[in-house]
Amino acid sequence: MAAFNLIESPRKVAEAVYSKTILAGDGWMHDLLPGQVLRIVDLEGNQAADTLFYDADQPEDHYSAIATIAGQANVYLTAGSVLRAESGKPLVTIIADTCGRHDTIGGSCSAQSNTVRYAHEKLHMHNCRDTFMLQLSKREAGYTKRDLAPNVNFFMNVPVTAEGGLQFADGVSAPGYYVEMQSHGRTTVLISNCPQLNNPCNAYNPTPVQVLIWNE
Numbered sequence: 001m002a003a004f005n006l007i008e009s010p011r012k013v014a015e016a017v018y019s020k021t022i023l024a025g026d027g028w029m030h031d032l033l034p035g036q037v038l039r040i041v042d043l044e045g046n047q048a049a050d051t052l053f054y055d056a057d058q059p060e061d062h063y064s065a066i067a068t069i070a071g072q073a074n075v076y077l078t079a080g081s082v083l084r085a086e087s088g089k090p091l092v093t094i095i096a097d098t099c100g101r102h103d104t105i106g107g108s109c110s111a112q113s114n115t116v117r118y119a120h121e122k123l124h125m126h127n128c129r130d131t132f133m134l135q136l137s138k139r140e141a142g143y144t145k146r147d148l149a150p151n152v153n154f155f156m157n158v159p160v161t162a163e164g165g166l167q168f169a170d171g172v173s174a175p176g177y178y179v180e181m182q183s184h185g186r187t188t189v190l191i192s193n194c195p196q197l198n199n200p201c202n203a204y205n206p207t208p209v210q211v212l213i214w215n216e
Contacts, residue, residue: 021210031187037095049155050152053152063083077102079095092183102155
């Protein structure tokens, strides 16, 4: 599979059954029905949408970066990528993508990682891990920190260097770019619209994203 696999969607915004704008730093959690299609739109360009997926009927079976990467033999996500759970079963498949490449190895920012990567003074800053936990705490299913896992960073550019390290580089997305995925079953989607101000993944300027859902 090519690292960049650009496929446009035939779906029309006016026909979506759900639409919501997620402000920078905010979270969103929603259950997709089997066959439903979710589109995440990078409204202003280069905004990282940190995302996790769960089997809605077995929440302990969450997204697995390892199973996903092994299944496709590629560290980047793009159109055609099947995003798999810990059990190996498919949760969603990316069916359209105008950005072309998304990260699933860089993880989400946290208070602790901000101090390690940048400076101890960054400890207080808003971060994706806290946003994830806030959204999970609103569910009756009893989610805990154990239900967090290495996530997808839609629209984020994290090249792997020749030495095997990670580089948090300038984004490859642009205003209006989107990624679209279809749910294989009842799938819970958890998004933290990243508030990160310390690296160039979003040009140091967090911006909103939009989510749209269609029945298929």
